[in-house]
Amino acid sequence: MTHPLLDLPAVTAEDFARIERRVAALLGTAQDVVLMQGEALLPLEACIRAGAPRGSSALNIVTGPYGQTFGNWLRDCGAQVTDLVVPFHTAVTADRVAEALAAQPETGFVSLVHAEAATGNTNPVAEIGEVVRAHGALFYLDAVASIGAEPVLPDAWGVDMCIIGAQKAMGGPAGVSAVSVSARAWERFAANPHAPRGSYLSLLDWKDRWIDGGRKALMFAPAQLEMLALDACLERIEEEGVDGVTGRHAAAAAATRAGANALGAGVEPFVYEAKDAAPVATTLRVTDGLDAREVVARALALNPSVPLIAGGGALAKEMIRVNHYGRDASRHVVLASLAALGGALTALGRPVDNASARQAVTETWPGE
């Protein structure tokens, strides 16, 4: 008997190369794109292990939990790491990056997370890219949470390693990922004696054996299920149009923020300024001594299908995340999320204005 998840069409080297070109088009990049057969943490780690040689200096910009992870990898590679830590309710500025680079002129690697789903902020990559490029450092960007939710333009922004995954705003699979690699980055990887080789983490293996070999032979069996799903999700994005997809996420974020403000009690936007708020997900701070986990549990009891979750780790008590990404970037889901949240806060005795919240959403995001 055939099964929809088994008995799949083969994924050939040609298909693989075609999916790479599709990702390159999504990123508007002329750089090499490498598809990687693992969740986005694979290229995120691979780029650091190749791009940060022992004894080099790196600037690690921390605007959320992923930045902390990257700092740990950079240190593990033997790099001298300067952490530029920014409060999670805001974004880093190009001026702060310029100051940090001026204080550490030997910096050869700068890591940045574009948007953080975990904290709900987004950083001005174009402006930061200008500063990093002027300095001459390699620019590493985690665009996993921004791709599909807002423009991601590695070539225009001078990004040397732009890492994406499909599982957030692209509405695709989590088991594959991709990275665009600039010519400068390939040169620095090749010059690093400790860059992974003969390893699942090795980007240089992909360069030597796949790209420079003319993309004729895959190094190992393709992750068939995930590659087919990635191809399908790229096709769906092309059908809607990238502007359509990013526009939907921007509208979901604006409407969620407006609705949360209109509730008038119990929650407020976690990210202070709307310009620093990520289109991929909206984070809310609970007020009045509430516990975010309790609010979320009550909201999910009212409607288990809404994409609400309490913050991770140290933020669990104070933060609620509204993960309005992928198919959940819809007016219907935003309205349902605020209704569940409003219902939970009402049950907890907070004087929320559910009608105003609903009106704020529909005014901010009219029709659909």
Ligand SMILES: *Cc1c(COP(=O)(O)O)cnc(C)c1O
């Ligand atoms: C989601 C995300 C990733 C991927 O990590 P998972 O937790 O495995 O989904 C990487 N970076 C950022 C900024 C993310 O938001």
